[in-house]
Amino acid sequence: DVKVTQSSRYLVKRTGEKVFLECVQDMDHENMFWYRQDPGLGLRLIYFSYDVKMKEKGDIPEGYSVSREKKERFSLILESASTNQTSMYLCASSSPSTSPSFTGELFFGEGSRLTVL
Amino acid sequence: AQKITQTQPGMFVQEKEAVTLDCTYDTSDPSYGLFWYKQPSSGEMIFLIYQGSYDQQNATEGRYSLNFQKARKSANLVISASQLGDSAMYFCAMRERGNAGKSTFGDGTTLTVKP
Numbered sequence: 001d002v003k004v005t006q007s008s009r010y011l012v013k014r015t016g017e018k019v020f021l022e023c024v025q026d027m028d029h030e031n032m033f034w035y036r037q038d039p040g041l042g043l044r045l046i047y048f049s050y051d052v053k054m055k056e057k058g059d060i061p062e063g064y065s066v067s068r069e070k071k072e073r074f075s076l077i078l079e080s081a082s083t084n085q086t087s088m089y090l091c092a093s094s095s096p097s098t099s100p101s102f103t104g105e106l107f108f109g110e111g112s113r114l115t116v117l
Numbered sequence: 118a119q120k121i122t123q124t125q126p127g128m129f130v131q132e133k134e135a136v137t138l139d140c141t142y143d144t145s146d147p148s149y150g151l152f153w154y155k156q157p158s159s160g161e162m163i164f165l166i167y168q169g170s171y172d173q174q175n176a177t178e179g180r181y182s183l184n185f186q187k188a189r190k191s192a193n194l195v196i197s198a199s200q201l202g203d204s205a206m207y208f209c210a211m212r213e214r215g216n217a218g219k220s221t222f223g224d225g226t227t228l229t230v231k232p
Contacts, residue, residue: 031218043222104150104212106220108162
């Protein structure tokens, strides 16, 4: 069974703390994504990566960084957490847009609900 | 301009009836894919159905069908014979081939199925 696993379902952190959200996929996908989900705003792309050590900013990268040292792992880092980063964070992976099928659906993890106090 | 628009924040449907969830999109890329995802209250996002921009036929997957009207740039999801387990949030999304594989999502529609 294919899987995207996020390390923590629920986290509570203090303002100013450094926060790591880990994501691992077992589908050998090139593309990995971090989204943030807030009520009424849908899913907004924070960062994505299309290869090891490659990353690109999404729509709302401010306050976040990412790391992709291995193909299967994509980490989201909040260098200094703030209360406005309280949200649900969703990791996803997919095959590249250049693949023949290009169905390209996203496979999601279960989400990490972060509360920053 | 928003690329994906879902105009219905919330919808109600009676069990066993059909329901249509609206989605319109905006793109100048001739090659794109349209997706619908379901998010139950537990939080995981589940892929439901896919329509490619060059597909001639509307996509169907079991009780789900996608009413694709290319000229109108709409990709409505039709759920037939609604079940209580269909109560969830539904997201329409688009992936443009020229956009490096990124998907853009609408704001979502919360569907409630009434017994």
